[in-house]
Amino acid sequence: MNPQPEPTPNPDAHPPDDKLRQDILLGRKLTLADAIAAEGNNFFKGESPVPILLRAVTEINGFIDKHLRDSSGALKAVLQDWVKQDSRVSEHLDQPLIALEQILTSITTNSEILYEFVRQVDFKWGQIYGDRPYFQKPGQSPHPEDEYTHTSVQTQLVTLLKQVQQTL
Incomplete structure (x- = not known):
């Protein structure tokens, strides 16, 4: 059986969180700034920044x-x-x-x-x-x-x- 090569992921096809997770899985070193940025993107999602x-x-x-x-x-x-x-x-x-x-x-x-x-x-x-x-x-x-x-x-x-x- 010949295993099929995995398709190369299209970086534009994934939301930013998936891209970050993908980079982590590929061995890229995760920084604290990356983690904060990933969480910060979702913090105000759908909400106004005005209290x-x-x-x-x-x-x-x-x-x-x-x-x-x-x-x-x-x-x-x-x-x-x-x-x-x-x-x-x-x-x-x-x-x-x-x-x-x-x-x-x-x-x-x-x-x-x-x-x-x-x-x-x-x-x-x-x-x-x-x-x-x-x-x-x-x-x-x-x-x-x-x-x-x-x-x-x-x-x-x-x-x-x-x-x-x-x-x-």
Whole structure:
């Protein structure tokens, strides 16, 4: 019996992992760099190199930018900071707007959270404009020049909440 000679493998016919394995079997010395390169090729296969939590926060913040009217920018900035720090975002990575809906609901339905949120917005406004902000205290009438009152911020957030719910 004459053994048939093995066909010469076509290096282009094999994926990179098979080529690496073939080189190892043929006696080529495998280096650590080769092993890392082989594993690194598959590490992000089918995945974005951007972490999923960052993508969720970015989607929410993009929605806020597009739908929240805020000429001074302080309200948007504080809301986006809250989104970055809120653990509910990581609970809804596949549907980040659900997390935004929950965040907005908690702010607009709990007066203590709303007052703290508005205080932070006023503080941010003062930082942006280098001016002393008007801090409205619970139960007091707002200053006539205060752009961010408890009522005005709540109204804007409720409007944004409705837009989120229409999108879901």
